[in-house]
Amino acid sequence: MKSLIVINPNSSEDVTRGIDAAIDPLRKLGLPIRCLTLKEGPKGIESQLQADLIIAPMLALAAAQADAAGYVIACFGDPGLHALRDQTWLPVVGIQEASVMTALTLGQRFGVIAILSRSIPRHLRAFGAMGVLDRMAGDRAIELGVTELADTDKSLNAMIETGKRLRDEDGADVLIMGCAGMAKYRAPLQSAVGLPVVEPAQAAVSMALGHISLDLSHASQRADHD
Amino acid sequence: MKSLIVINPNSSEDVTRGIDAAIDPLRKLGLPIRCLTLKEGPKGIESQLQADLIIAPMLALAAAQADAAGYVIACFGDPGLHALRDQTWLPVVGIQEASVMTALTLGQRFGVIAILSRSIPRHLRAFGAMGVLDRMAGDRAIELGVTELADTDKSLNAMIETGKRLRDEDGADVLIMGCAGMAKYRAPLQSAVGLPVVEPAQAAVSMALGHISLDLSHASQRADHD
Amino acid sequence: MKSLIVINPNSSEDVTRGIDAAIDPLRKLGLPIRCLTLKEGPKGIESQLQADLIIAPMLALAAAQADAAGYVIACFGDPGLHALRDQTWLPVVGIQEASVMTALTLGQRFGVIAILSRSIPRHLRAFGAMGVLDRMAGDRAIELGVTELADTDKSLNAMIETGKRLRDEDGADVLIMGCAGMAKYRAPLQSAVGLPVVEPAQAAVSMALGHISLDLSHASQRADHD
Amino acid sequence: MKSLIVINPNSSEDVTRGIDAAIDPLRKLGLPIRCLTLKEGPKGIESQLQADLIIAPMLALAAAQADAAGYVIACFGDPGLHALRDQTWLPVVGIQEASVMTALTLGQRFGVIAILSRSIPRHLRAFGAMGVLDRMAGDRAIELGVTELADTDKSLNAMIETGKRLRDEDGADVLIMGCAGMAKYRAPLQSAVGLPVVEPAQAAVSMALGHISLDLSHASQRADHD
Amino acid sequence: MKSLIVINPNSSEDVTRGIDAAIDPLRKLGLPIRCLTLKEGPKGIESQLQADLIIAPMLALAAAQADAAGYVIACFGDPGLHALRDQTWLPVVGIQEASVMTALTLGQRFGVIAILSRSIPRHLRAFGAMGVLDRMAGDRAIELGVTELADTDKSLNAMIETGKRLRDEDGADVLIMGCAGMAKYRAPLQSAVGLPVVEPAQAAVSMALGHISLDLSHASQRADHD
Amino acid sequence: MKSLIVINPNSSEDVTRGIDAAIDPLRKLGLPIRCLTLKEGPKGIESQLQADLIIAPMLALAAAQADAAGYVIACFGDPGLHALRDQTWLPVVGIQEASVMTALTLGQRFGVIAILSRSIPRHLRAFGAMGVLDRMAGDRAIELGVTELADTDKSLNAMIETGKRLRDEDGADVLIMGCAGMAKYRAPLQSAVGLPVVEPAQAAVSMALGHISLDLSHASQRADHD
Known part of the structure; x- marks a missing residue:
């Protein structure tokens, strides 16, 4: 069965646990939700520099999730939001x-x-x-x-x-x-x-579940149609 | 059990059936969804005049749904969106x-x-x-x-x-x-x-289900706190 | 002789009297101005809900004024402004x-x-x-x-x-x-x-008198031309 | 008796006559309206350069009208609009x-x-x-x-x-x-x-008559209060 | 050799000296820079009225500089910026x-x-x-x-x-x-x-030197091409 | 002597040569300008994905230029613009x-x-x-x-x-x-x-030379002051 993948792009397991608890009320909507920690990330993301540098490992982590039905990037600032949309057809939602x-x-x-x-x-x-x-x-x-x-x-x-x-x-x-x-x-x-x-994170998971249920994909892949 | 109430503010049963079919993929998220037709509405809403005149009966129809967990107003133009938010604490989403x-x-x-x-x-x-x-x-x-x-x-x-x-x-x-x-x-x-x-209608029902799951209420009732 | 009709959509005669006094300096411009109270309105309009609910009786009151040369809706919030424009070719000005x-x-x-x-x-x-x-x-x-x-x-x-x-x-x-x-x-x-x-109210009556003098009508009736 | 002064800042008498005819329906509102031609202006104003250069003579022409109750600057582009407001307390309206x-x-x-x-x-x-x-x-x-x-x-x-x-x-x-x-x-x-x-020009004269009737002055003179 | 002409449109020599000192670090970029005082200007420009009235003499002063490679108008408010662009093909930069x-x-x-x-x-x-x-x-x-x-x-x-x-x-x-x-x-x-x-003034001189070096002209002269 | 460093974040030497020729007229302003090719970049940057992935090597390349007086990022899209500003006090200009x-x-x-x-x-x-x-x-x-x-x-x-x-x-x-x-x-x-x-690239080099001459630094380093 497919899952919604929520990626915390900092390396704090505490933050990931906080996200996991936050989105728990949305598990009753039926789709499995897995929250991952980006171990290559800093303890916290406080600058554009830190935000930009986590994009490469985050894209790799996302690509490695074979069961993904969609993604949430769980850092306010939405690092790599459009890059991940360039990488995948699946719904990608940023929490910001x-x-x-x-x-x-x-x-x-x-x-x-x-x-x-x-x-x-x-x-x-x-x-x-x-x-x-x-x-x-x-x-x-x-x-x-x-x-x-x-x-x-x-x-x-x-x-x-x-x-x-x-x-x-x-x-x-x-x-x-x-x-x-x-x-x-x-x-x-x-x-x-x-x-x-x-x-x-709650807002993003809620939106992502809707996008997945409705099979709503983003425009970034459009050029591949042409 | 509570339900999400979707109100079609025109009187066309065909449109209501179309809405009902549209949002069917979202029923798997667990909450019952009931689509109602506003019998007092015109066949179609094509002007601000028609949009404004359905607000009073729509508010009454909404108030009569004792099992409501939230509402979707299913007319592009969102007639009565803020009036219904003034009437109820429950989540209200407009399709526009x-x-x-x-x-x-x-x-x-x-x-x-x-x-x-x-x-x-x-x-x-x-x-x-x-x-x-x-x-x-x-x-x-x-x-x-x-x-x-x-x-x-x-x-x-x-x-x-x-x-x-x-x-x-x-x-x-x-x-x-x-x-x-x-x-x-x-x-x-x-x-x-x-x-x-x-x-x-799909976008609105999806959002409304999220708001209900997260217990997200709108700001219109704020004055009642003060 | 035609008149400019000013409708106070709340039921307070005091407010209507205040409006009447306010626009009195504009009577010297020549057109009769009649200020009406909407008896179906609430004492004051404080919410979108109240604003939306006065539209139907206000439209009826406006339609009943056979001598109308134009209308001013005298509630800050301009309830029914575009609906009244859908109803009549005559100039309609909202005070907001x-x-x-x-x-x-x-x-x-x-x-x-x-x-x-x-x-x-x-x-x-x-x-x-x-x-x-x-x-x-x-x-x-x-x-x-x-x-x-x-x-x-x-x-x-x-x-x-x-x-x-x-x-x-x-x-x-x-x-x-x-x-x-x-x-x-x-x-x-x-x-x-x-x-x-x-x-x-002064600003709106002043504009309405200009629109009437210049025979300026609004765009809402455009579809009837086509 | 005071008059509304309409200044055509180009030197074409034809244009001034056209303006005078245009605003004639507004004369029934009671205030005399006098349309002046700026003889120092070019035949037509087609550039910012021309627009800026008429400001000095236009301000002088305006200042010379002892009977002015207000002014309309009748060139689309409103040259000198704020300069004239700096010069006088009287209402000044630009046609643009x-x-x-x-x-x-x-x-x-x-x-x-x-x-x-x-x-x-x-x-x-x-x-x-x-x-x-x-x-x-x-x-x-x-x-x-x-x-x-x-x-x-x-x-x-x-x-x-x-x-x-x-x-x-x-x-x-x-x-x-x-x-x-x-x-x-x-x-x-x-x-x-x-x-x-x-x-x-009709729109501006209409507004100016309203401002004069209501004794509405602009903010440019505010510093003189302080 | 051509020079960048910086015009202080007020008549204060002190201000001109201040501008001259301000832009001195940019002289090392090679182009001569001459700062002029508009003797017809007021001591300081504090209103739109004053700003508009200096345009005519400033345009004349600019036109008289035979060695101009470009112009900076050194009054915050950029009086006559677009008028001077209408007058010359050379780069014109306003300090605002x-x-x-x-x-x-x-x-x-x-x-x-x-x-x-x-x-x-x-x-x-x-x-x-x-x-x-x-x-x-x-x-x-x-x-x-x-x-x-x-x-x-x-x-x-x-x-x-x-x-x-x-x-x-x-x-x-x-x-x-x-x-x-x-x-x-x-x-x-x-x-x-x-x-x-x-x-x-520093920002404007810096930009003007770049525009001159790159032979960047403005759009105001476009109509003369057609 | 310090130099302005222009980084082409794609790996095409042809593009770098084109940039180098483009900015040549600005060399007469006195500061050495060195154009570098990011060998880790793709042949061309056509997506947000590619843009985001060059940031890490570009930041390293920038940090390795001991003689830098400032930087220009020479890709329309300005990848890493704010990240590089987070990394250095020196002026950083993006060509977009x-x-x-x-x-x-x-x-x-x-x-x-x-x-x-x-x-x-x-x-x-x-x-x-x-x-x-x-x-x-x-x-x-x-x-x-x-x-x-x-x-x-x-x-x-x-x-x-x-x-x-x-x-x-x-x-x-x-x-x-x-x-x-x-x-x-x-x-x-x-x-x-x-x-x-x-x-x-011309516009950016021109601006960067001005920023360097005027010792203008950006706001990204502000927090380090506090």
């Missing part, structure tokens, strides 16, 4: 793209909770390429390093504070968590801020 | 909005195949409100009346010709069928034009 | 649309003073459909309920404070009152904030 | 800006009929500054020189042909005449193309 | 346009440090005409008058404070000095704010 | 970005002459990220394969034909060659089409 498309059906202006502010220009390039900047309220960072992120109270509080600024200063009415592996904060964040919160 | 969000994950510029050109300004207002006009290649009508639409060869040929113009003159690399109930044309259209084709 | 077009000739970035923040997503959808978001500085609510709005000092002070935030934090150089029936605050607001202030 | 704002209330996408294609980049800079490019269907030139423009049949036919291309190839549902002094073609053009046609 | 294009290669969102807030609407019209508003973080004024600008400590401190607000409140990651003649503040400003800072 | 910024100073709407239509979605994502889509007239491919590109007459004719369509159908008034190594066609193309033509 999917979380934005999902948020656009839940509110009028989305706010992004980033980890580090140095990622924000990267996000903005992506939102510009998606053509959705008119729907963005803001993108703000909690600005926590790896050690601080291990402190769950501190992390949640920073997300809540940032979410409230996105709501009150920027006018967001739906929030996107700009990072994979933090789904456990979704419910308390939503409750504290009073806005819908999109967890990107 | 969902088809655009889905198309944005499959190609860079979408083309819309409309039935009548008089609907195009209405579509453009909606795409402007969605903030996605930079991703639209074009919106072109097959310009067939009701009698001609009953001729399936003629309809398919007109869609193929229009799809090729959207591809060659406007630069579309993904197509959206701008009408519910025509899913049977999706495969041959896709094959003839060589581009992915999004059938809007 | 007209106030924005007027503001764009008075300053570079407009700020909107809304009553309740829950209306803002609705405004943003409309401004997106109008394609004018690059000219919007911000949209902020005074957040006063019906009882508080009866207190004129409190209302004016809230508008002045909100106008100053739009000017100083958002960069607005022209303000739009995002509500009908409050023209009495226009002069003191303008004076206190030092920016031009557009009262939407 | 006013025709666009008017068209936006009549259709979803406007098409512009220009005289020469070399003016189109100038138009596009203006539409970009106005922030309305998402509403523009196209801008096409009839490409007729002065001698050919004297041939009324040839001119009208070229406008009709260009208007049909804007409608059929570009998707315009409202047209703007990109030139002053040609109001006599408006009715037959509208009739032949089946779309509303905005004559820019 | 060039500084924006340069900033877009250095960061994702630019912030502008203006002198007076009354200039900001003028800037926004220009950025709209350039089509780059999605890349603008903000435009904020130091709000200093001529006397205060003579105080270098006060000026630098105001620029640093404004630069930090653009960085922290608006999200700018590259700054543009919205005024000519202040290059001496570039290094300390950059160092204090920690963002790249573009001095517009 | 630089050609667009240059074209924006030469005309109002740019047209891109691509080699293959399958590259166009990639271009559009980049133009969207740059925020310049409102200035794009069109992007059209000559659709020639490697063998046909060796035929210079055929290539030039295809470029001229495509350039004329961009000019006449899409409204371009400046053209960008969407490929490195074809500078020899620039002059005849410009002459045949009558529009300015930007060769991207």
Whole structure:
């Protein structure tokens, strides 16, 4: 039986476990979902440099999954999204793209909770390429390093504070968590801020399952038709 | 057990049957899906006037479904989308909005195949409100009346010709069928034009099932929290 | 003799009286102007749900005015604007649309003073459909309920404070009152904030009189020509 | 008694007479309207260079009108629009800006009929500054020189042909005449193309009369308040 | 030997000297660069009115430079940019346009440090005409008058404070000095704010030298080809 | 002495030689310019997959140039542009970005002459990220394969034909060659089409020399300051 393959392109097994738990409610839809860790990746992807360098091993890992029915790239920034679409006919969904498309059906202006502010220009390039900047309220960072992120109270509080600024200063009415592996904060964040919160891996797996069920393939392979 | 309720806001049972067949591949995801016809609706919705006038009976029909787990409004134009979100906490997905969000994950510029050109300004207002006009290649009508639409060869040929113009003159690399109930044309259209084709009711039901599974609610109810 | 018909789609006679007083300076232009209250409307329109539900009775009220030379829909949100254009060849102007077009000739970035923040997503959808978001500085609510709005000092002070935030934090150089029936605050607001202030019913009646004088009809009836 | 001053910034008395006839239906609104020719202007304004050079004499001509209640600058391109707003508190309306704002209330996408294609980049800079490019269907030139423009049949036919291309190839549902002094073609053009046609001097005078009646002043003088 | 001609369109010799010093590092690229003061200009250009009125004498001054290899217009606002392009085949670069294009290669969102807030609407019209508003973080004024600008400590401190607000409140990651003649503040400003800072005269001279070396001419002369 | 390093990320020495010849006129500005071929690259870069895979070796090649004063990435598509900025403080210019910024100073709407239509979605994502889509007239491919590109007459004719369509159908008034190594066609193309033509390697080297002379560094290193 075929499976949806979710690739965490960083090498943190903790993040992969977080993703696996996040998407568990979607397993009831019937298709097996396997979450893989890219062992060649860095502990976390914090720059365009790191994002670009994981593409080659990620493509190889993807190609090695003989049972793949489709792929989710589970790093906010969608590294290698279009490269993987060039490599395969199967549905490929990126968590950044999917979380934005999902948020656009839940509110009028989305706010992004980033980890580090140095990622924000990267996000903005992506939102510009998606053509959705008119729907963005803001993108703000909690600005926590790896050690601080291990402190769950501190992390949640920073997300809540940032979410409230996105709501009150920027006018967001739906929030996107700009990072994979933090789904456990979704419910308390939503409750504290009073806005819908999109967890990107959930949004992407949900979209990928739909694409697979409907046999929806992307345009990147078009030239092979001609 | 709860069901996803799909409302066809026109009174054509044929269209409802077409929608029901279109979304059938998504029934394997587990949630019951019930497709309803709005008997108060016109035979087809061709103007903003008709679209606005079905909102009141559609809201009543929606409110009467005690088993609803969520709703899909199955008319391209998404009449009453935000009104229904004002009425209920449950997920509400419009087929126009969902088809655009889905198309944005499959190609860079979408083309819309409309039935009548008089609907195009209405579509453009909606795409402007969605903030996605930079991703639209074009919106072109097959310009067939009701009698001609009953001729399936003629309809398919007109869609193929229009799809090729959207591809060659406007630069579309993904197509959206701008009408519910025509899913049977999706495969041959896709094959003839060589581009992915999004059938809007399928896209919306797929999104709605994801929203229900993830317990994703929209922002319209936010004020009730405050 | 024909008249311009101004319809207040909520059932508050006070609001209608406020609109009537607001547009009085335009009576010197020669055309009779009659302001009507939609008795089927709610006391105030605060949601998309309420806005959509007044369309049917408003269309009926409009159709019953045998002496109409044109119409103004006097609710910020322009409910039924395009439906009424589908119903009649006569000029139809919405106060939201007209106030924005007027503001764009008075300053570079407009700020909107809304009553309740829950209306803002609705405004943003409309401004997106109008394609004018690059000219919007911000949209902020005074957040006063019906009882508080009866207190004129409190209302004016809230508008002045909100106008100053739009000017100083958002960069607005022209303000739009995002509500009908409050023209009495226009002069003191303008004076206190030092920016031009557009009262939407005035803007719409002014435009409608021009359209009538020039025999300018809208595009919605185009299909009937073909 | 005060008058609205309409300045034709080119030196062609014929054009001024055309403008005067065009705006005649608006004289019934009560305010005197005087149309002036800028004798220092060129025969026609076809470049940014010519447009910029008429600003100084136009400002002087405007300043010399002691009875002015407001101004209309009657050249498509709105030369000196913001300079004149810097010079006076009185309402100042440009025919390009006013025709666009008017068209936006009549259709979803406007098409512009220009005289020469070399003016189109100038138009596009203006539409970009106005922030309305998402509403523009196209801008096409009839490409007729002065001698050919004297041939009324040839001119009208070229406008009709260009208007049909804007409608059929570009998707315009409202047209703007990109030139002053040609109001006599408006009715037959509208009739032949089946779309509303905005004559820019009419649109501007209509707006200016409204601004004067409502005592609406622009933001350019704001700094003098501070 | 030909020279690049840099025209300061205000009459302040101090500003011209500041520009001359600013572009000195570019003299090593080989082409002589001559900086001229427009004696007919005002002491400083603070309004659209002043900007428009210098165009005629500036065009004459430009035409009188027989050795010109190209031109830079050294006033933020680029007065007469397109008029001068209409007058000559030689490369013409405006410091506002060039500084924006340069900033877009250095960061994702630019912030502008203006002198007076009354200039900001003028800037926004220009950025709209350039089509780059999605890349603008903000435009904020130091709000200093001529006397205060003579105080270098006060000026630098105001620029640093404004630069930090653009960085922290608006999200700018590259700054543009919205005024000519202040290059001496570039290094300390950059160092204090920690963002790249573009001095517009430097950016424009650099671009102009490239255009001259590559024999790149602009499109304004196109009609003369036809 | 330091040098500007130009990296051709494909392995074709012919293309490198074409780039070297193209930028030769800029050597007179004084800084040595060295053009390198990335031997690990494919013969040509035609997909996002190929573009992404050259980033790792290109970064290594860049890091190995001890004499670098700055870098130009000479592939239309700018692979690794932001990754290289993450790796070095030195100026880094991409030919796609630089050609667009240059074209924006030469005309109002740019047209891109691509080699293959399958590259166009990639271009559009980049133009969207740059925020310049409102200035794009069109992007059209000559659709020639490697063998046909060796035929210079055929290539030039295809470029001229495509350039004329961009000019006449899409409204371009400046053209960008969407490929490195074809500078020899620039002059005849410009002459045949009558529009300015930007060769991207020339534009990028010109910008890079300016950035180096002015000591302009990018924002990507900002976090290291903090």
